[in-house]
Amino acid sequence: MAFPTVEELAQLIAPAVDPRGLDVEEIKVTRAGKKSVVAIRLDSDARPTLDEIEEVATDVSELFDAAEASGSANFGAGYTLEVSTPGVDLPLTASRHWRRNRHRLVKVDGAHVWRIGALNDDETSVILIAHGRKKPGGEDVVEKRLSDVDSAVVEIEFNNPPAAELELSGLSYAEATKWREDNK
Incomplete structure (x- = not known):
């Protein structure tokens, strides 16, 4: 099984972001040798706090681990997870x-x-x-x-x-x- 696509990652993280009313602005996977970096940018009208971002990162990491343990996802040699809000360089598209x-x-x-x-x-x-x-x-x-x-x-x-x-x-x-x- 290959590394999850962006669409598959979006489905995997939905249980961590949807109940909190967060919008997934971007999911980006960057290959870094055998490992990968999974960068997730989240936002909401109330602007997520650092504590909320940390909670989501923990939940997403647990969801990724559970998906890999069940065989529904394969993260290969591993990944680094980055969860943050979008920067000011995010184009206004919505x-x-x-x-x-x-x-x-x-x-x-x-x-x-x-x-x-x-x-x-x-x-x-x-x-x-x-x-x-x-x-x-x-x-x-x-x-x-x-x-x-x-x-x-x-x-x-x-x-x-x-x-x-x-x-x-x-x-x-x-x-x-x-x-x-x-x-x-």
Whole structure:
């Protein structure tokens, strides 16, 4: 039996992550000689604590050991397990990523940097606030369909965010679209 696939690993770890309401953002297996590194990135709206990550890592390790002992999985010469939360370099590919990074800066489609505002009720569109510039025509707030975004990555911000941008990013979707209409 070969080393478990990413899909098989996702099924194996489900009993450890699902009851805790965690999302599996990434499972990556890297071969390191005879051994492998299994890296699992977990997240949730409540942001998992270090203690929760440690508990999940213990549970996942026990699940892997049990699967190997039963013969349903083969980890070969062994593995190193890394369980953590995703870093800021995780691309925003799902609506939950946008929701969890509200108020942060994001580079959209490799071009301009925006501050993330609210999502609409069905989480298909997001409010973006122009960062550090005025858009032509004075349009500081735009609505962007998530399906129209090719790439988006959080930008690290070293300074305190401008108060005006934070205020706009704190508005609900409806309030932000009204603000946009009132300030054209």
